[in-house]
Amino acid sequence: MHPTWQEVQELTQQFRNIKTEYWLSENVFTLSWWILSVTSLCLLIVWIIILDKKRIMEIITYGFFVGTIAILADIAGFWLGLWQYPITITPLHLPIEIHRLQMPIIYMLFYQYFKTWKAFTIAAMVNAFVFSFLLEPLLVWLQIYEPYHWKYTYSFIAYFVIAIVMKWLINKFKHMDQNYQ
Template sequence: MSNQPTWEEIVNLREILKETNVQYWLNENFFSFSWWFLLITMILFWVIWWVIVDKSKIMEILLYGLFVTIIAILLDVIGVSFLLWGYPNMLTPLIPPIFAIDVGHLPVLYMTIYQYFPTWKSFLAAMIIAASVFAFVFEPFTVWLKIYELNNWKYIYSFPIYILIGVFLKWLLIKVKCLESYSSSQ
């Protein structure tokens, strides 16, 4: 007899976890102050963004935001799966664990920085300031609201990641635009 779990045992545990998570969400999250905060701020961020976005560059800016969303979801799934952090209060009991931030707050803020700081120098300065606010103000605030909890993570770890996401994606988009320009000139 082996102590190794079988796939069937893992599926059974996942089923129990799913049911427990949904019950917890229904009893502790749904319509709570934190739930309303996440919902309203996510909607407000998108409405404000729609008003201020440069619609002549909307495809490029949205592509940047989509990349931010994909990376945010991926990093959140990894972080939650490895118990680096967790989300006691969520908008939905689904993956990604913090839907409002991954598809609302972060992409909108990153897209705004991308739009308003086009040069590398201004962009880097804005990303450093934004990363500082995200890591040392916004994250502690969400901990205080009991939306976010640190398990095996520290705020300082988030700081360079926020910067790297913005810088890497700006670089990637520049490369994509160059490829597009090169291809259309052929």
């Protein structure tokens, strides 16, 4: 039997209703929800205060690239059943806090402060290690993140490659921009 578009719409609505009900009854105002909310807000405030305003377009562009890759990876991982996010700040299908807010901000800070390739590469490696082997297990323990067919080592590689490739891309764009002025 082939599903109809109407059936897809009905199941989507049903999922949305169940997800919202779950979020309201089991998610909002829990300890994990408060941790996500407070860390997201504090990180955003700190970032706004210490952001190098002279390089704002370059830094934010880097952050948008990192965030876009993270969003695409999250969509793919969710769709393929590699992971889920049981606790989120909002009831939206995919969470906004970790890979759309916190990760890009932390990456932008590294980009801002570690300007040479050597320093940036070391910082990216340390960041990938902390994200993969310390923060992800903490998120699992807090029931914010549930990996199914995913290993922390895969995350380490992904976090590191995203940082390096996006820096290389921004450097390429900066070089092109200088050549065409």
